[in-house]
Amino acid sequence: MADDQTMFPQHIRALKPYVPGLPIEQVARRLKLPVTQIAKLASNENPLGASPLALRALADQPIDPSRYPDADCTDLTHALAAHLDVPADWVVAAAGSESILGIVASMLLASGRSAVYSQYSFQAFVNAVQRVGGSARVVPSPGFTVDLEAVANAIGPDTSLVYVANPGNPTGTWLAPQALEAFLKRVPSQVAVLLDEAYREYMPAERCGDSLAWLKRHPNLIVTRTFSKAYGLAGLRVGYGVAQPHLADVMRRLRAPFSVTQSAQLAGAAALADSEFLQRTAEANRQGLAQLGAALQRMGIEALPSSANFVLARVGDGADMAQRLQRRGLIVRPVANYGLPEWVRLSVGRSEENARLIDALETELQAPTDSK
Template sequence: MKPKAQIVDLPVYQPGKPIEEVKKELGLDRVIKLASNENPYGCSPLAREAITAELETLSLYPDGSAAELTAALAEHLNVASPQIIFGCGSDEIIALIIRAFLVPGDETIMADQTFSVYKTNAEIEGAVSIEVPLVDGKHDLQGMLDAITDKTKIIWVCNPNNPTGTIVSETELVQFLDSVPEHIMVVLDEAYFEYVTDASYPNSIPLMGRYPNLVILRTFSKIYGLAALRIGYGVAQEEVISLINRVREPFNTGRLAQAAAKAALKDQAFVAECRKRNEEGIKYIQGELDRLGLSYFPAHGNFIMIDVRRSGKDVFQSLLRKGIIVRPGFERYPNWIRVTVGSKEQNDAFIGALEQVIAEVSPVV
C-alpha cells in the first residue's frame, strides 16, 4: 500500500502529554498540565447545563449546518449567517481552506515559528510552505510581503502567534493587507482573540468589508473552555465560505458541541472573568520570571514563552518529574518553553518547580 509521497516524512503532531500518562509513568499523585493552553477555569455553567440537556438526543445526528449556533454567532459578531463555517476545532477549518484552495505546486506563506498545522496540511496537499523567520518573536510582515510570488495563494497570520504569544497591531495589519494582492487569501488565526487586552490589537471582523480576501479563524476551545468538544469557526465573505463548505464533511460538529457553544456565547461575563484572571496570571508569572532573571516574549494569549537558557527539553523533563507539564521542542527556539497561564495555585506550583529546575539544570554555553 503506497501513500502520498509528500506525507511519508511528515511529523506527527505531538499534543501536550496527558495528565493520566504522566501520573502512570512517574508514579505521581498530583500533576498540573500547562502544555495545551486550556482554560484552567473550565467552561461556563450555561454550557454544562446545555450539554446535560442535550444528552437526551445522543441517538440523533447533529444539524449538519449548525443553523441555530450559526444564527447566534452571526448576531454576536454582527455578520450574516452565510459568512460563518464551523469545524471540528479551528484546526479543521485550516485543513478545509487548504483542501479547497491549494493544489500541488502552489505556495503558502507563514511565519517560522508558528502553528504547525498550517504547514502540515499544506504539505499533505502537495503545496510549498514558505516560512519567514520571526523577528523578536513577532511576524515579519514585510518579509512575508517580500516572499510573495506568482505562485502564492494563501498567507497565514497567527495573532496572537502560537507559540510566542506576540501580536500584530491593527495599524500593522491594515498596512499589510493594503499591500497584499487581492487574489491572495490572508487567513488571520485568532484562536486566542478573547484573551487579548492590548488596545492596539485589531478589531478584525469589520476589516472584512475592506478586504474580501480576509478569512478569520476563532475557536471555542480556549477561553470558552470547550476544548474536549472540538468546535471552532471561520468567518469570511459569503462566496469564500460557500467554497470551503463544498469540501466540508457532513455532520463535522456534534450536537453537544453545538449546544454548548451556543450557550457559552450567552455567558460573556464568564469570558470577561477568565480574561481578567488570565491577565493577573500573566503579570504574576512575568514578575517572577524577572526575579529569576529569565526573559520572555510579551504574552497576549493565555500562555508565556520563556527563555530558560537551558535545553527546553531538559527543563521539560525536569519539570515533568515534579508534576508540571509544559511545552518544549520548538525548532527555532530550542532553549525556550511555552507554559499555559493557569490558576493562581497552578502558577505558584509552576514557579516553585521552575526555580528548582533552574538550579538543577546546567545552562547552555
C-alpha cells in the first residue's frame, strides 16, 4: 500500500476530524439506560423537536425513494425567495448550510489564496478552507467576539473570502448591526464575505441587522441560514445561501447534484410558514438561556452572554466535566478543539433538561476530583 506521504497532498493529511456531539443511542448503550433518560445538549438542536408544519407536509405527501430528488430544489427555492423577498436566482438550497460553507470555499479558494476568520470560529470554516488547500488568516478574539476592525485589517492581497458567523459558535456572542454594516463597506469588492446566520432566529429582534438588504448593496456578500436549528430539521440536512446571481450561479454549479433529499426540500418549504413554532422556539430558548444563566451565575461559573441556543461556560477542565456529565446521562460539548480546554458548550434544552444539567453541574463541581 502507498504510504500516506505520497498518496495525499499535505493539506489533506493535515485535516482534523470533525468532532460531533455524541448520538443519544450511543450514550444510552454505554450507560445501559433507556434513550429517554439521556439529554443531548451538545449539538444546538431544537429541544421542542421539528416544526409541526414540516412534519405534517411529510406525512401528507409520501416520497418515492426510488426517484432522485429535484436537483434544482425548485419548490423550496421559490418558497425561500418568496419568504425572503429576493429573486429566486439569488437562492441556493443545499444539504445543510455547512455544505454552503464548503461550496463557497471551493468557489473562491485554492492553494495560494487565503480566507480570514476570527479565532474561536465554527470548526466548519477551518475545515472548509483546509479541504481546498487555502490558507487561513486567523484573527485574535481576546473578548470572544469577532474583532471586525482586525478582520478587515487582516485582509491581504491573497485573500478572497472572509467568514463571519453572527451569532458565533461556540461563543454565542453577536455583532451589532451597525458594526457589521460598517465592516461590509470596508471589505474590498473582490473579497467575498460569508455571513453565517445559522442561529439568527434566536436573536432578539433589536440585535438583528437587515442582512438581506445588505445583500442588495454588497455584491460580494453571501448570507447562509439553516433549517437545522430553530426549525428543528437538523436530521434532514437542509440549509441555504443567498447571494447576487454572479455568485449564486457558481455556487449552484458546485452543489453536488441531488444532494438535498426530496423530504428535506418538502419539509423546508413547509417549515417556512411555521411562524408560530418559530416564536414558541425563540421564547422557550429565551427562558432556557435565563434559567441556565442564572444558575451558572449562582454557582460562580463564568459564562459568555449568548444570542444563540447555547451557552459557553468555563467549568475548569471541560473534557473532564463533559465526561462526568455524560455518566449522568447528559451530553454536552467540550471545546478543547477550539482552543478552549476550560470551557464546555451547553445547548439549551427543555426546562426539565436544563434543571437536570444545573443539578448535575452543581453536584460535580462539589465532588472531590479523585471521585472522577
